[in-house]
Amino acid sequence: MVSLTVENYVKAIYTISLNQEGRPASTGQIASCLEVAPGTVTSMLKALSESGLAQYTPYEGVRLTQEGKALALNVLRRHRLIEVFLVQTLGMSWTEVHEEAERLEHAVSDKLVERVDAFLGYPSFDPHGDPIPTADGSVSAQIGVPLSECQVEGEFKLIRVLDQSPQFLKELTEKNLLIGREGILISPNPEVDHLVLKINGEQVQIPKELAHLMVVKFRSSTYSA
Numbered sequence: 683m684v685s686l687t688v689e690n691y692v693k694a695i696y697t698i699s700l701n702q703e704g705r706p707a708s709t710g711q712i713a714s715c716l717e718v719a720p721g722t723v724t725s726m727l728k729a730l731s732e733s734g735l736a737q738y739t740p741y742e743g744v745r746l747t748q749e750g751k752a753l754a755l756n757v758l759r760r761h762r763l764i765e766v767f768l769v770q771t772l773g774m775s776w777t778e779v780h781e782e783a784e785r786l787e788h789a790v791s792d793k794l795v796e797r798v799d800a801f802l803g804y805p806s807f808d809p810h811g812d813p814i815p816t817a818d819g820s821v822s823a824q825i826g827v828p829l830s831e832c833q834v835e836g837e838f839k840l841i842r843v844l845d846q847s848p849q850f851l852k853e854l855t856e857k858n859l860l861i862g863r864e865g866i867l868i869s870p871n872p873e874v875d876h877l878v879l880k881i882n883g884e885q886v887q888i889p890k891e892l893a894h895l896m897v898v899k900f901r902s903s904t905y906s907a
Contacts, residue, residue: 686788689757690716691726692735695746696754706743755815761787762808762815763798769809770802776809776860777851810851811842811861811897827900829877830893832867836902839864844895857886859896867900 694715698707709727713720727744730736735750746754764783768774774782790798796817799805806822807813813822826841840863843854854860858881868885869878876887888896 684753687726688730688733688735689753689788691730692746692750692754693757693761695736695744696751696758699745706739706745708743712744752819755819755821756792757787758812759815759817760790760795762812763795763802763805764790765808765810766802766805766814767798775851775855777848777855779809780846781848807842807861809861810846811840824897825899826897828894829867829888829896829898829900830890832898832900832902833870834902835867835870836900837864837866838898838900840896840898842897844897850892850895853892854896857888858882858884859886859888 691712694712695707698711698715699705709720709723712727713723716723724740727736727738730744730750731738734747735753736744736746738744761783764786765776765779768779768782769776799817805814807824811824813824815821824841828844829838829840832838840859840861842861843851845851859865859879863881865882866880867877868880876889877893879886879888
């Protein structure tokens with residue numbers, strides 16, 4: 683049986699590599715992600731290499747093998763389905779479920795996960811817009827761009843957030859910016875440090891550093907106040 687620690691490591695390596703277009707994850711990146719000492723990471727990466735889950739090259743980084751990638755996707759599948767279950771069935775807020783799912787993802791069996799998936803109607807995305815891997819390891823893609831990169835006025839739909847910290851999600855909730863919410867980008871001026879949006883008829887301001895963490899489907903248009 684694979685340990686909780688191994689599951690956390692392969693999930694971290696997969697996520698880091700994915701976010702940098704497949705480049706190897708560095709020891710420092712993994713240490714920061716898992717909040718452990720670099721020396722601890724190095725020892726674990728050697729163990730993952732010996733077990734066939736990863737390919738580790740000192741000073742270059744680590745990549746998952748096909749077996750390691752399959753394990754990482756399985757952990758992400760459990761995590762994201764648990765998040766959907768907690769929101770849709772137990773009525774928990776999207777600000778709460780990430781930490782709960784971090785704990786539960788290691789405890790549920792594959793059999794239970796399949797039952798949860800069927801019960802939920804086979805969702806493709808979790809409450810934060812992240813794709814849920816299928817049982818065979820395939821992953822759906824949502825094509826979008828960070829809101830901060832939209833350079834013209836127009837309509838958008840929020841489809842994903844790249845930060846799941848409670849503080850960030852609470853700020854979005856206060857501004858009525860939830861997954862699936864539609865709005866209008868009014869002020870895309872690259873010279874200012876915030877964007878002006880119109881959500882449900884009300885204007886809100888979003889700092890660009892937060893807008894960079896909001897993935898949207900965007901349709902440019904001529905906006906009239």
